[in-house]
Amino acid sequence: MVRTSFGGGWTQQKLEILRRYLDSYTTALKNRPFRLVYVDAFAGEGYWQPGSGYQTEEYDDFKEILEGSAKIALDIRDKPFDRLVFIEKDPKRAMSLRQLSAQYPERDIQPITGDANEEIPKFCGEMDDFDRAVVFLDPFATQVSWDSVKAVAATRKIDCWILFPLMAVARMMPIGSEPSEALAGHLDRIFGGRDYWKMGYRESAQISLFGDEPRQERSRGNEQIADMFRDRLQSVFYSVAPTRRVFRNSRNSPMFDLFFAAGNPRGAPIAINIADHILKNW
Ligand SMILES: C[S@@+](CC[C@H](N)C(=O)[O-])C[C@H]1O[C@@H](n2cnc3c(N)ncnc32)[C@H](O)[C@@H]1O
Secondary structure (H helix, E strand, O other), X not given: OEEEEOOOOHHHHHHHHHHHHHHHHHHHOOOOXXXXXXXXXXXXXXXXXXXXXXXXXXXXXXXXXXXXXXXXXXXXXXXXXXXXXXXXXXXXXXXXXHHHHHOOOOOOEEEEEOOHHHHHHHHHHOOOOOEEEEEEEOOOOOOOOHHHHHHHHHHOOEEEEEEEOHHHHHHHOOOOOOOOHHHHHHHHHHHOOHHHHHOOEEEOOOOOOOOOOOOEEEOOXXXXXXXXXXXXXXXXOOEEOXXXXXXXXXXXXXXXXXXEEEOOOOOHHHHHHHHHHHHXXX
């Protein structure tokens, strides 16, 4: 099921969904012997500020200062996270995160200036048996590599929120022909292989007048591209929430789909219930 939100304010919705999930997740696990870790892999700067670099055509609804995901995670209170990892590639934003982290000297916070696609597999490889984590993948566009998603899923200890850049991916998949080799390479990185996005294409029924190779055309609409990505998630995670949230721009075009996937076989049923309830209701 897809729940759609229209118009402005989608970033606030995204962050509210995250906040509610983090709150429920930590509360649900508070009496268990786990070290609870929050990993913000595209962490931003802790706050959204008017006129910041986030204001692009598709991030045009910021008129006020908002708390960003890192600050939201820091302020989860009923059962605070035992450890927080903030990964941010942009040095200035990473510096803001360091300053934010310094305001919480008693907390175990690791701000990393680096590339999420390098840092996530490292984090996954270093998890202890008693670590359980939530990873938030919140890119501007197509920065998340499938290898990172796969590494997260393979731990079987991580729940993951993933913002899938539907509009950017759909633009890489032309309707009337196959993508160029350069775009195909990007799509391979996003889907983890050629077969997974190529199933969105078929041979055109139009007969070629010049006897050349039959043309390929896209056979799937944008929503079905998001379905293809959901199927990919389902192939590596224990479970994926049935509901996803579609975020639209001011022209009502779908830009991003927010997915939730759970990796831990024992924890997945409750995690999926919580996330699905939030995705349906907020
Ligand atoms: C949509 S913003 C994140 C907003 C943040 N979640 C919040 O709520 O404040 C995406 C961030 O990812 C950063 N970024 C882009 N590519 C990255 C990469 N490969 N690794 C880590 N961070 C990256 C950008 O500099 C930007 O700050």
